[in-house]
Structures are given as structure tokens and as C-alpha cells.
Amino acid sequence: MSKIQAPYYPIIYVRGYAMTASEVAATTATPYMGFNLGSTKLRQRWDGKVIRHYFESPLIRLMKDWGYADCYAEGLEQGESLSPRSIFIHRYYDSADEHFGDGQAPSIEDAAEELRQLIARVRDGVCGDDAQRRKSFRVYLVAHSMGGLICRCLLQNSKFRRSEEPALVDKVFTYATPHNGIEMAGVNVPRFLGLWDMNNFNRSTMAKYLGLRSSTRVSSLNKRFDAERFFCLVGTNPEDYDAAGGWSSRLAGIMSDGLVKIENAAVDGAPRAFVYRSHSGPMGIVNSEEGYQNLVRFLFGDVRVNGQLEVEELPLPPSVQREKAAGRSVRASYFFEAIVAPRAATGYTLTERTTATHSAVFRRYDELFKPEREGLESPRWPWLFTVFLDTARITIGRTLVFSIDLSVSATDYQVDGLVAFNRHIPSENLLRESVSIRATRRSDGWLIRYNLMDESWGENLGREAPTDDQGVYIPLKSRKGFSGKLRLQMSPWNTD
Incomplete structure (x- = not known):
């Protein structure tokens, strides 16, 4: 087994919200659930010529630049003798696909429980029975949108505090997560709006699965995780988010990424950065150079x-x-x-x-x-x-x-x-x-x-x-x- 060398711990990517059954099916049909998506944007050189800029995706860049590898081989997810520099995908939507599960989307708490189990499997795969390796094992959580709320549920909800996996999380990096809920036209998503589980972003609902007493603001980690080790990347470009035929962008308003308001996209006391990127899509925040550069400096940097x-x-x-x-x-x-x-x-x-x-x-x-x-x-x-x-x-x-x-x-x-x-x-x-x-x-x-x-x-x-x-x-x-x-x-x- 290769040595566990800080700060190069395994990375678990937790994808964001999929609204409809077709979006869920498209999500579960892909092995990396969006972490492999790159982008090609145009920019102008000093001589006036317009060139393409190929951002290959966070997944590929982590492989090329930092020696990480995915957890798949011969069509199967590997579970033994894994390198610490491995990338895993939390496939919590599989149960919502009738090919893999019962067709029912998991609750935030169910997805958090599956994340806890995944962390345990990753630890077993990387460390085996080696006591010293198990003692030094840590994991990074990298999440987009609702995925960040699943991470917070694992870290904050009291039902998981008795397990050892939350303490194994070394850092959390979130892209465009609605840490204080989602507002449309200035109104928080109603609690009764159960269609497509949109009430996951209602503050009263969030307060329950995050273990918070107050639902006025739900952006607190409640001292359950060190806020200094929780990075929030905030998008500021609503124009390039075309979900729901553009209605999401119009209802979220100008001070947003097209879905999440700027003021709602960070947890209290956490370091954060602001980038001119939309919530997702070709000009989205995950598949961006800005996102990647912040991610690797937060995970691996030294200043x-x-x-x-x-x-x-x-x-x-x-x-x-x-x-x-x-x-x-x-x-x-x-x-x-x-x-x-x-x-x-x-x-x-x-x-x-x-x-x-x-x-x-x-x-x-x-x-x-x-x-x-x-x-x-x-x-x-x-x-x-x-x-x-x-x-x-x-x-x-x-x-x-x-x-x-x-x-x-x-x-x-x-x-x-x-x-x-x-x-x-x-x-x-x-x-x-x-x-x-x-x-x-x-x-x-x-x-x-x-x-x-x-x-x-x-x-x-x-x-x-x-x-x-x-x-x-x-x-x-x-x-x-x-x-x-x-x-x-x-x-x-x-x-x-």
C-alpha cells in the first residue's frame, strides 16, 4: 500500500440536485456525475486573435496535475488496496433510478447516511487492517449545490454524531451550495412544495436535517465542524444559467448565480471566493478554471x-x-x-x-x-x-x-x-x-x-x-x- 501523505487524502465528490426523473436517469447513467465535465470558453489573445481555452474538468486535472486516480477498473468500483490519491463519486441518486433502485429519491438524511457508509468503505479500501494507516486516514468532501447540504447533514445532524466517519472529514469544499436556502422572487422555497423534493431548500426543513434550532438563518455549522476548513465558492453570474427555460435566473435575480442568491451561498465564518460563473451549464462553476484553482489551493496549498x-x-x-x-x-x-x-x-x-x-x-x-x-x-x-x-x-x-x-x-x-x-x-x-x-x-x-x-x-x-x-x-x-x-x-x- 502507498503511504498516506497529508494533504493528499481521498476525495469524495457529491453532486447536486436533479429535478425530474429524466435528469435523475441522465445522472445515474454517467460514472462521474458531472465531476468529469469540462468546458471550452473563448478569450482574446494579445494579438487580437480569439482562441479556445480547454478546461478538461476537475477530475482530469486532478489526475494530470496531482496524480489522483478514479476508483473504477474493468467496469467495476474497486474496494481494496486503493491509493490515498483516489477520487470517489457519491452515487446517492442511484436508488431513484428504477434500474438500480426502487425509483424513490433519497431524503437528505438518507443521502447523508449513504455518504457516511461510503467514507467507511473508502477507509477500508485505503487502509485495510493497518492500524497506523487507519489512524492517519482523512477524507475530503467536494460538493456541488445540494451536495453541500448532504455533507453538512452528515457533519451536523445529531444522528450521525455517534459514528466515527464525520470526524474523518478533513476539509469540505462547496460549489454554489444554497447554505441558507433558495429564494425565488425574494421568497424562500415553501415547505409544502414536495414536488421533485424542492422543499429540501426550505429553511424550516433544512433546520431539521441540519440539526439547527432556528430556521431564520440556516447557514451555521453550529460548531459541529471547523468553519475555517469549510470553503464556499460563490457564483455571481445569473445570465448564463438557462435552467427552467431561463425562469430560474429571472426569479433568482441579479445577485445570484441563476439559482442561489450570493448572500445565501456560504456558511457563517467560512472562507469564500466569488467567481463570475453560473450555477451550472457550459459557463458553470464546477467546470471552470476558477473553481479548480480555488479547489486545489484550498486542499493542497500551504499559505x-x-x-x-x-x-x-x-x-x-x-x-x-x-x-x-x-x-x-x-x-x-x-x-x-x-x-x-x-x-x-x-x-x-x-x-x-x-x-x-x-x-x-x-x-x-x-x-x-x-x-x-x-x-x-x-x-x-x-x-x-x-x-x-x-x-x-x-x-x-x-x-x-x-x-x-x-x-x-x-x-x-x-x-x-x-x-x-x-x-x-x-x-x-x-x-x-x-x-x-x-x-x-x-x-x-x-x-x-x-x-x-x-x-x-x-x-x-x-x-x-x-x-x-x-x-x-x-x-x-x-x-x-x-x-x-x-x-x-x-x-x-x-x-x-
């Missing part, structure tokens, strides 16, 4: 980077400033945008929060500078991103290089309660900055240098980032009067 913006000064346009100086009441809220990409990324980013995709961080003025008015003990500074990086991917030297595109803009200004439309200039920003970060690990921590790329080339050595009693930061200023600090926190990942 976590958090970015938060502390705002010191928010300037007003001169005409609005004069109104304020004259004693008139001025109100405004603000959008904070952030796009993060590693060096050598072509055609993808790790996270993209922008006003154009309705995913920018939104903050009211009082949340930033008058927190007591909002019932807060301290300012609610915008948390811009959490990304995972991998020093094994460094090709030059020993320095990690990544870029951050930042933008701060205001909503319409209100003067004495009236929107000052004549003061609005489209696309005006209080700050727009592109920053390249060069981070080198040393024995005493990280040396972080930065370049403001409007001023100098991103490949330059740059300036050393200053520190204060809160840690390292990048000072940000604009000629309009904005000032703030981009806080960077770098910490080891996948280390004991």
Missing part, C-alpha cells in the same frame, strides 16, 4: 492570505462637501471591490468582488465611522478576500507573487434625505489601485513587499510593507483624499 481594508478618510465630492459644511445632512454608503489573482494566471482570478457582478462589499458610513449607531462595538471594516496559495508553484526564487485590484466607490449621495442625482458621475471612484504583492517566507515570518502598479512595474522588487501593532499593511491614498490600510495576514496552511 492562507486574508485581506481587510481599514478606512481612515472617505472624501466627499467638493459640491457635497460644501453642503455638509453649510450644515446640511449628508448620507452615503460605499462599495469595496477586490480582485485577486496569482502570478502567471491567464484567464482566471481566485476571487472577484465587483459592483458589476453585484458582489462588492457594501458598507454604510455609520458601520465604518459611527459603529455605535449600528449597535456595533467596533468599526465593521470590509473583509475583502481570503485566498489560498501554494509555495510549491513558485517557479522563480522563493517568493510568492500575486496581484490585488482594489476600488472604493460611493452610492448616490443623499442631502437632507433627497438623492442628489445631479452630483452623480458614473464610474467615479474614491480609490482605484492595482497592487502587486511579493511575499517571501523567512524564519521569523513573512517579508512582504509591494508595488503600486500605476506607478511602477509589478515585477519590480517594490517597497517593504510597514507594520504597526496590528500587523503588516499596505498604505493606500488617492489624490481625492481617500486614505486607508490594506491589512494582509499570511498564515501557514496544511501544516500541523
Whole structure:
């Protein structure tokens, strides 16, 4: 047997919701249930020519890049002497296909029980009777849409807490999972809507199978699993989701992936990334380069980077400033945008929060500078991103290089309660900055240098980032009067 070497544990893929009997049949007729689906998208090169970009699928890329293998051989699922670098598919819909089962779709709890049993079989297949291997065994759960709720049911529902399999789950990665339910036209899916099991996404129903007392919000892991080890990939493109003849996209609205609202697609306290991808389909979130790059860095990377913006000064346009100086009441809220990409990324980013995709961080003025008015003990500074990086991917030297595109803009200004439309200039920003970060690990921590790329080339050595009693930061200023600090926190990942 090959050695179990962290962080290369077996992966179990849990697919999403299949609505109709024909969709269930199509699902059970395929061995990988969507994890093998790739995509071909078009993008334009520097010389103006349009080329194809072939994303081969998460399954094939994990095989090519990381040495993983599927669990099938000679038409059968293998169950003995398995490599730890194996990929398994949770085929919970098989029972809903009359060829394999009784034609009845399993409940979320039934699917979670089958997942528990699958984890036990994977452990037996990888470890056999070797006590040391069984002790070091862990598994990753990777899930799309409703599959993430099945994973949460296993981890959170008290009926599974007495079994040992939930404790064997090392990390969970979800694509476009409705962690706080599904809303159509602003209304949560009704509990009585049992047709095609759509009530699985009703919050009252979810609260029961997730073991939560309250159904107001059901996005809590309820301390049953470490939220820091639960990654949520959030889609922000509703236009390319054409399910139900396009009605799903229209009813879900612009702040969604075409099915799941952006605000409902993450669990509380978990790292998350935002990508311009739809819920599924040719431009879907699972079969995307963005999804894959986030997946492998979260599973196998060794560095976590958090970015938060502390705002010191928010300037007003001169005409609005004069109104304020004259004693008139001025109100405004603000959008904070952030796009993060590693060096050598072509055609993808790790996270993209922008006003154009309705995913920018939104903050009211009082949340930033008058927190007591909002019932807060301290300012609610915008948390811009959490990304995972991998020093094994460094090709030059020993320095990690990544870029951050930042933008701060205001909503319409209100003067004495009236929107000052004549003061609005489209696309005006209080700050727009592109920053390249060069981070080198040393024995005493990280040396972080930065370049403001409007001023100098991103490949330059740059300036050393200053520190204060809160840690390292990048000072940000604009000629309009904005000032703030981009806080960077770098910490080891996948280390004991």
C-alpha cells in the first residue's frame, strides 16, 4: 500500500440536485456525475486573435496535475488496496433510478447516511487492517449545490454524531451550495412544495436535517465542524444559467448565480471566493478554471492570505462637501471591490468582488465611522478576500507573487434625505489601485513587499510593507483624499 501523505487524502465528490426523473436517469447513467465535465470558453489573445481555452474538468486535472486516480477498473468500483490519491463519486441518486433502485429519491438524511457508509468503505479500501494507516486516514468532501447540504447533514445532524466517519472529514469544499436556502422572487422555497423534493431548500426543513434550532438563518455549522476548513465558492453570474427555460435566473435575480442568491451561498465564518460563473451549464462553476484553482489551493496549498481594508478618510465630492459644511445632512454608503489573482494566471482570478457582478462589499458610513449607531462595538471594516496559495508553484526564487485590484466607490449621495442625482458621475471612484504583492517566507515570518502598479512595474522588487501593532499593511491614498490600510495576514496552511 502507498503511504498516506497529508494533504493528499481521498476525495469524495457529491453532486447536486436533479429535478425530474429524466435528469435523475441522465445522472445515474454517467460514472462521474458531472465531476468529469469540462468546458471550452473563448478569450482574446494579445494579438487580437480569439482562441479556445480547454478546461478538461476537475477530475482530469486532478489526475494530470496531482496524480489522483478514479476508483473504477474493468467496469467495476474497486474496494481494496486503493491509493490515498483516489477520487470517489457519491452515487446517492442511484436508488431513484428504477434500474438500480426502487425509483424513490433519497431524503437528505438518507443521502447523508449513504455518504457516511461510503467514507467507511473508502477507509477500508485505503487502509485495510493497518492500524497506523487507519489512524492517519482523512477524507475530503467536494460538493456541488445540494451536495453541500448532504455533507453538512452528515457533519451536523445529531444522528450521525455517534459514528466515527464525520470526524474523518478533513476539509469540505462547496460549489454554489444554497447554505441558507433558495429564494425565488425574494421568497424562500415553501415547505409544502414536495414536488421533485424542492422543499429540501426550505429553511424550516433544512433546520431539521441540519440539526439547527432556528430556521431564520440556516447557514451555521453550529460548531459541529471547523468553519475555517469549510470553503464556499460563490457564483455571481445569473445570465448564463438557462435552467427552467431561463425562469430560474429571472426569479433568482441579479445577485445570484441563476439559482442561489450570493448572500445565501456560504456558511457563517467560512472562507469564500466569488467567481463570475453560473450555477451550472457550459459557463458553470464546477467546470471552470476558477473553481479548480480555488479547489486545489484550498486542499493542497500551504499559505492562507486574508485581506481587510481599514478606512481612515472617505472624501466627499467638493459640491457635497460644501453642503455638509453649510450644515446640511449628508448620507452615503460605499462599495469595496477586490480582485485577486496569482502570478502567471491567464484567464482566471481566485476571487472577484465587483459592483458589476453585484458582489462588492457594501458598507454604510455609520458601520465604518459611527459603529455605535449600528449597535456595533467596533468599526465593521470590509473583509475583502481570503485566498489560498501554494509555495510549491513558485517557479522563480522563493517568493510568492500575486496581484490585488482594489476600488472604493460611493452610492448616490443623499442631502437632507433627497438623492442628489445631479452630483452623480458614473464610474467615479474614491480609490482605484492595482497592487502587486511579493511575499517571501523567512524564519521569523513573512517579508512582504509591494508595488503600486500605476506607478511602477509589478515585477519590480517594490517597497517593504510597514507594520504597526496590528500587523503588516499596505498604505493606500488617492489624490481625492481617500486614505486607508490594506491589512494582509499570511498564515501557514496544511501544516500541523
